[in-house]
Amino acid sequence: MSNRKDCTEYNSNDIGPLGTKIQTIIVSSDDFIVYIDDLGDIYYYTTSAYKGFIKEFGSVQSRITHYESIANMQFNKAEAYQFKIGLAEAYARAIDDRNFNYANDILALTVKRMEANGSEKLKHSYILAAFRSTLFIILFIVAMIIFKCSILSVIDQDNYDIIEAALFGGVGAFIFATLRLNQYPAEISILEKYHKVDGRMRIAYGIMSGLVVAIAFKAKVAFSFLSKDDEIKNFGIIFLGILSGASDLIIPNLIKHIEKKV
Numbered sequence: 513m514s515n516r517k518d519c520t521e522y523n524s525n526d527i528g529p530l531g532t533k534i535q536t537i538i539v540s541s542d543d544f545i546v547y548i549d550d551l552g553d554i555y556y557y558t559t560s561a562y563k564g565f566i567k568e569f570g571s572v573q574s575r576i577t578h579y580e581s582i583a584n585m586q587f588n589k590a591e592a593y594q595f596k597i598g599l600a601e602a603y604a605r606a607i608d609d610r611n612f613n614y615a616n617d618i619l620a621l622t623v624k625r626m627e628a629n630g631s632e633k634l635k636h637s638y639i640l641a642a643f644r645s646t647l648f649i650i651l652f653i654v655a656m657i658i659f660k661c662s663i664l665s666v667i668d669q670d671n672y673d674i675i676e677a678a679l680f681g682g683v684g685a686f687i688f689a690t691l692r693l694n695q696y697p698a699e700i701s702i703l704e705k706y707h708k709v710d711g712r713m714r715i716a717y718g719i720m721s722g723l724v725v726a727i728a729f730k731a732k733v734a735f736s737f738l739s740k741d742d743e744i745k746n747f748g749i750i751f752l753g754i755l756s757g758a759s760d761l762i763i764p765n766l767i768k769h770i771e772k773k774v
Contacts, residue, residue: 598622630700641711677753681722684757718757
């Protein structure tokens with residue numbers, strides 16, 4: 513820790529009063545300094561001569577610390593730095609101006625910008641994870657078509673159709689996940705890896721939905737109107753697979769339909 517008495521004596525690349533190297537000074541005066549160090553962390557320091565922290569300072573500090581941790585979690589160092597400038601500025605307004613409203617306004621604007629950017633980033637991660645899973649499914653479908661004769665020597669046509677419909681359920685899930693991407697609740701306080709898991713699970717749900725609907729179709733429990741014509745039947749089960757993967761309502765409605773028959 514430095515023995516300097518005047519905080520205005522600090523410059524960029526100096527070792528700051530808290531022992532870390534200063535990268536950017538946000539504000540400094542005789543008895544306080546707010547800065548970002550070379551690791552991207554936000555610091556404030558006040559000398560014993562500084563008096564008069566605003567009563568809401570604890571609230572401002574808690575929010576800054578919270579969103580600083582989110583910036584570190586969701587963005588790379590260069591991206592996070594742009595938001596930390598705003599967070600540090602909120603410290604400056606609370607300490608220098610002693611004005612909670614100024615600090616709160618700056619903090620609110622920074623958080624809004626962080627949430628907008630973070631949400632788009634997480635939506636991208638979500639849909640990219642879903643796309644990668646769907647790409648694998650498409651390759652599997654292509655392989656099934658190419659080696660259909662070989663596969664039918666092992667399993668019968670009904671089981672082949674069920675597997676095919678289940679895979680198309682995954683494709684349907686991706687199509688509608690893309691169309692509904694703006695509605696996806698990308699929460700920046702949740703780690704990116706969990707949003708990726710969400711994307712993969714959406715495709716998995718589509719596969720399971722396609723499987724259930726295909727079995728119901730083959731068992732003539734539902735959608736029997738599609739089985740009257742062989743040509744319609746072949747494409748109908750693929751259509752049902754895609755539709756079941758896309759919709760969140762088909763499986764619950766199918767369960768209700770079966771319950772009424774029991």
